Amino acid sequence: MTKKHIRQNILSLILSALICLSATGCSLFDSSSSDSRSSSSLYDSSVSDSSSSDEIFSSTDSLSSEVGTRSSSEASSQTTTTTSQVTTTSKATTTTTTRASSKFNTSLIPAYSGSAYVAVNGNNPFFSSADMTTSAYENYSPLDSLGRCGVAMSCIGRELMPTEPRGSIGMVKPSGWHLVKYQGIEGNYLYNRCHLIGYQLTGENANERNLVTGTRYMNVQGMEPIENRTANYIKSTGNHVIYRSTPIFIGSNLVCSGVLMEGKSVEDNGAGLTFCVFAYNVQPGVTINYADGSSSGPEFIETQATPKATAPKATNNNPAPQPSSSYVLNKNTHKFHYASCSSVSKMAEKNKAYFNGTRDQAIAQGYSPCKQCNP
DSSP: OOHHHHHHHHHHHHHHHHHHHHHHHHHHHHHHHHHHHTOTHHHHTTOOOOOSHHHHTTOGGGSOSOOSOSOGGGOOSSSSOEEEEEEEOOSSOOOEEEEEEESOOGGGOOOOOSOSEEEOGGGOOOOOGGGOOSSOEEEEOOOOTTSOOOOEEEEEOGGGSOSSOOOOOTTOOOTTOOOOBBTTSTTSBSEEEEESSOHHHHOOOSOGGGEEEEEHHIIIIIIHHHHHHHHHHHHHHOOOEEEEEEEEOOTTOSSOSEEEEEEEETTTTTSSOEEEEEEEOOOTTOEEOTTTOOEEOSBOOOOSOOOOOOOOOOOSSSOOOOTTOOEEEETTTTEEEOTTOHHHHTSOGGGEEEEOSOHHHHHHTTOEEOTTTOO
């Protein structure tokens, strides 16, 4: 073999070695990149463990950038667009689907400043054109490993709305649930079992995937006005509304910091109803530890025994309720009354429900006492 041939063979071997090393290096780099993306610490290290309502919203930088993801270990990349595995429990269809929660970023949320809810993204929801449909359905995310609710989404029409009174939901204990009272709160109970999608919209009763631990303030002042607007629009027009409710949890907190509520009317392309708001899960005067739901505030002191309801007399305008009923519930206003209250006679029959539980049980189910008869 000549020297020329030897040199050519040596060069060929070196070239082959370089190609092999280059290929191996690329493979190692890809593997490392993949491991980085799947790391469970992507969000954990950037989350603040604030314990008070003031601290939770004092800096938007401390808020997690993910919306509606089940846990930090399920984050596929550090972006503000996330997905959720959602199980449909619709009266119309039954499917399992994966829906993007939105491009919403929690940095859009301003600090709480006294309003129960605030418009986000110019009050424009983050729906895509693919989300718009007139086929009614309901999607509720499975509970995550901490027992927390996720994204709830629905195309709401008259066909999904309830035709009977809401039943008991007291058996459901959402993540972070505590039964505690403070002075200065309507009904005194700090927490309600808050429907992500209100009962009046889809008729979901004791659905654990649709109930979060929320303050009385968030439930009545933050979420209920939006739910009422939606229900009134659907009832008056017969149109459908795409509706999404996303509880925002920080890190491993068991109590959400608030709920992002989005809605858009379908048939008129949002002309009749459009909203994108964030309802704050706070209670003025009370400090909440969102990690476990514990709290502190003005002590509640029972001043007198709860009066017993008297048996009312039947009249043409005010039919007597069932003998075992303690109160009359108004399903529209979510107030409860003594049966003898004059407001009961003005109540539409379709909005009446007779309740034979205690006062505390009525409040725990989301009803507040009438200010006229003070039950």
